[in-house]
Amino acid sequence: MNTLRAYDIHIVGLDNKRYEYDFTSDSSFFAALEQDLIKAGNVKTHVVLEKSETMIRLDFHIVGTVEQTCDRSLDEYDEPVDTQQTMLLKFGDHNEELSDEIELIERNTATINVARYIFEFLSLSLPMKRLHPRFRNEEDEDDDQEVKLIYSSGSGAETDDGEANDQPDVDPRWAALRKLSDN
Template identity: 30%
Template sequence: MGSHEFDFQIDKKFFDHFDGGIAEDGDVQAKVILEKQSALIVLWFHISGTVKVQCDRCLDMYDQAVASENRVFIKYGEDSFEDGDDVIWVDVNEHQVNIAQMLYDFIMLALPIRQVHPKDKNGKRACNPEMLKKLKELSYNSNSADQEEQSDSRWDDLKKLLENE
């Protein structure tokens, strides 16, 4: 019974153990509080820091802030298996649990769905201006007059059906 606190400094060395992830480097602090009770163990994860990710808009790398608080229950049983997202069953003879995958998952879940450079104090993003210029040149403009003139006549009869509704 009781509570134990563990502090972890997560950096590139940690991320190297997970292939093909979104983040390849970072500076993340993780505090894990292990609360031992009579029938189970509760792990509290407090994660904060930054991870280096690729911008979805300009493809440059940047530091994305992450923060997360999560809880996992560890229960004892005859077999080891997972029961939902926050309950893990371990054998009664186990005396240690590897939390590396949990830490990695919680960091990845703290990332926004769309990763884009954050706005500066002037409200502008720090995206690569050359890449943005190239994207604008190559983007498809659906409102251009040229596109309307090049309408495919094979679809005209089908368009008439839509107009009759």
């Protein structure tokens, strides 16, 4: 937990204006969070805090790399991260998360720990499908190719001379749908 104390921002006594903070997160940061999504990494976070009478606006810009494990090969690789997110902390009578971007905090809150926000924004910026960079070109090529699949109810129509036709009998419902997709 001492590692995460470095992410405390003391808001008591701050004037209503703009402040800037810089944080560097490495493997000890990810270990201190006790989670399994990101084991290691090196990211720099620039936080712009704008304090007003009713709320605090936190603008995060997170840049760096995090270590990921490829879903296909189980090889570890560095995933680049570059994300910008905003968090609004409104002053209220109790602590409550109103939405993903808005939280209520008590008026007498002395410090805000931004470690949780940094981790959440990092997690959201990672791709759902974790692929090593050497596999990504293959995926892009597969996505670019257009594939049409036509279902048929018969095995193939025969012509008048008894030879099998290359074109199978197509159910009229599928033929009508194919006409729509060709438009």
